[in-house]
Amino acid sequence: MKQGEQTRSNIIKSANKLFYQQGFHKTAFSDIVQEVGLSKGNITYHFKSKEDILTAVFKQRIENTKNTLAAWDQKYPDASARLHCFIDSLVAGKSELTRYGCPNATLATELGKSDALTRELSLGIFDLIRNWLSRQFLDLGYTPEQAENLAMELFISGQGICVLSQVYSDENMFEHEVIKLKKMIKQN
Amino acid sequence: MKQGEQTRSNIIKSANKLFYQQGFHKTAFSDIVQEVGLSKGNITYHFKSKEDILTAVFKQRIENTKNTLAAWDQKYPDASARLHCFIDSLVAGKSELTRYGCPNATLATELGKSDALTRELSLGIFDLIRNWLSRQFLDLGYTPEQAENLAMELFISGQGICVLSQVYSDENMFEHEVIKLKKMIKQN
DNA sequence: ACTATATTAGTACATTCGTACTATTATTGA
């Protein structure tokens, strides 16, 4: 029982990595098999299809996102500090973001073009972040409408910079953009 | 000779549509065959591989982008009016952009994860737009550095809104965002 | 210790993929 859960977790982890770095459609089932390092039969035992693995990956991402945001909430009593966490996390991940784009956005755009279930799961992650951002600006004293607008503005810029830094293979774009983003927080 | 060029053009057009709406990897060769409505053999006669079609699609996009920008340049003597053209084109295409994302960005992010040649072609399109935007702000009297920053800011916002409107399936986001973008132009 | 079940491995298979190939028909240029 316990060993199976570990394997399951490993599969999700490997698939998550490959879906991020290569995209879902370009990642073959055998790629996952190779990455995990176990037999094909073993993996089909835990997940009966490639799509099943995908939804598991999504659910794990949602869980991770929840945990990260909750951790920031708990660690910092100041909403401004929490927002800085968010922005700093972009800079911290700039190398990967520049190479492969935003993991949530790239999967969402690839799959949003067709699938319905995965679109809903994607939306789940984005809502987590958007609502969290909105709450921070509320804490800063903005009106609900202002807070939502600011959250969206921040989110949009974050996504935009991910796209352009990837296209230009220039991770320095993040530092440039982050200065503007941090200014948004200051004007309380 | 002439009929062949027409067919070639049709193939590119169909492939362009499918690559946009489904992505490159999800689009099978037979999908293109079906979309064009001609035989498989005919298409392999004009393009020896799927990747060949892709590069042809890119080159056509570059050509189209060049033409569009040049047309705006010729039509409007005022840089402000030209920038409004750019922004209005986002609103005009909001339905498709919301459904499938920015055609250039979605292909770029999908292929930028692996391929090298296509990354270069993607970058070509983005450079066309970025440089054009930069030139407009220069015309408005900004310094080269300011112009570049404003161009990037505008570009980033445009890409960000494409990503989020797609995820949320909400094309109304464009109107919201466009107001902010147009303010960028006014402050001359 | 023993049986039921969880887990892993290995293989097999139908399907689809992209491309190559040949044959047939249109079109062109001299």
Add this chain to the structure above:
DNA sequence: TCAATAATAGTACGAATGTACTAATATAGT
């Protein structure tokens, strides 16, 4: 008009795809 070539159709094929299936092994509870 008539060869040469462009263009189209149709088929074939090896490789890779995702999944199903069976056999073997490990692990658990009793």
